[in-house]
Amino acid sequence: MLPSIKPLPMKDRISMVFIQYGQIDVQDGAFVVIDQNGVRMHIPVGSVACIMLEPGTRVSHAAVHLASTVGTLLVWVGESGVRLYASGQPGGARADRLLYQAKLALDDDLRLKVVRKMYEFRFGEPAPQRRSVEQLRGIEGVRVRETYKMLAQQYKVNWRARNYDRSQWDAADIPNRCLSAATSCLYGITEAAVLAAGYAPAVGFIHTGKPLSFVYDIADLFKFETVVPLAFRIAAKSPQQPEREVRLSCRDLFRSSKLLGRIIPTIEEILAAGEIKPPEAPPESVLPAIPNAETIGDAGHRTQ
Structure with missing residues (x-):
């Protein structure tokens, strides 16, 4: 009898693969893409x-x-890859980590501590004292807009503003198309890491009210050191297929920077700023009848 499949940790994986115009199936135990001519490619x-x-x-x-x-x-x-419609969860949020995340997000004081840590991580300096989450969000917005302008000047890109209409994508200028394609790639691998770590993508601290609020929070910590400069660099060349060039460059960047290996430890570091421990199970709770098997995967990966 074959042993059960054990997920690899996020840090040991390649970042992403794009597939279009093909039937994805399992044949002879392998995950394959079959094109219109019946040619199979193993993934x-x-x-x-x-x-x-x-x-x-x-x-x-x-x-x-x-x-x-x-x-x-x-x-x-x-x-x-410039619009995200839906995603299939690769694991399940662990109850202890989900409760830990929710407790931090629901308590105003704890939430502010986490947001301040995000600010410090992102900008390399402590957040201004006696500022609310809303005020820190406003300060962050100003710095982000200034960073866009600075990068546009650095790469000699004609930059107006971060603005585009999803219903008329081709009408957007090349810098905005490049930025959207790049951030879409970053959101994809960040969501995979958030789920693998056992947390809920929707329970955010700065971003709220969206299915990927926490994904946006974490992705923003890495955005301006990774995909945003890359997007401006490619936009400066005015390529014929900007989205394709961006996603291929993102794939290479994620591999060379070992970004997947950094995301989950960063999540732990950011949430630890709340200075509370994950909640213990109540003494009267019923333990699982069949304990989870040991796995080499991350905390949130499902086990058979």
Whole structure:
């Protein structure tokens, strides 16, 4: 009898793969993409953090089950990956970490501590004293807009503002298209890391009210050292296919910077700023009848 599949940790995976115009299935135990001519291409699904499914892609039940088993996030995106429609959870939020995250987010004082730590991590300096979350968000917004302007000047890009209409994507200017494609890639691998760590993507601290609020919080910590300069550098060349160039460059950047290996430890560091411990299970709680098996995967990966 074959041993059960054990997910690889996020830090040991490649970041992402884009698939379009193909049928995804499991054949002979392998995760494969089959094109219109019947040609098969094997995808090492267990060593990928997330797979971006573009229009024209169909995926079988067996393929979704295998991706879930090995802890790989499936993300349904628009053409060139610039819109995110839905995602399939590769694991499940651990109750202890979910309660820990929720307690930090629901307590105003604890939430402010976490937001201040995010500010310090992002800008390399302590957050201004006696500022609310809303005030820190405003200060952050000003600094972000100034950073966009600075990078546009550095790469000699004609920059007006971060603005585009999703319903008229092709009408957007190249810098905005590059930035959207780049941040979409970053959000994909960040969501995979958040889920693998056992946390809830929707429970944010700065961002709220969105299914990926916490993903945006964490992705913003890395955005301006990774994908934003990359997007401006590519926009300066005015490429014919900006989204394709961006996502290929993001793939290489994520690998060279070992970003996946940094995200989960950063999440732990940021939440630790709340200075509370994850809650213990109540003494009267019922323990699982079948304990979870040991796995080499991350804390949030499902076990068989």
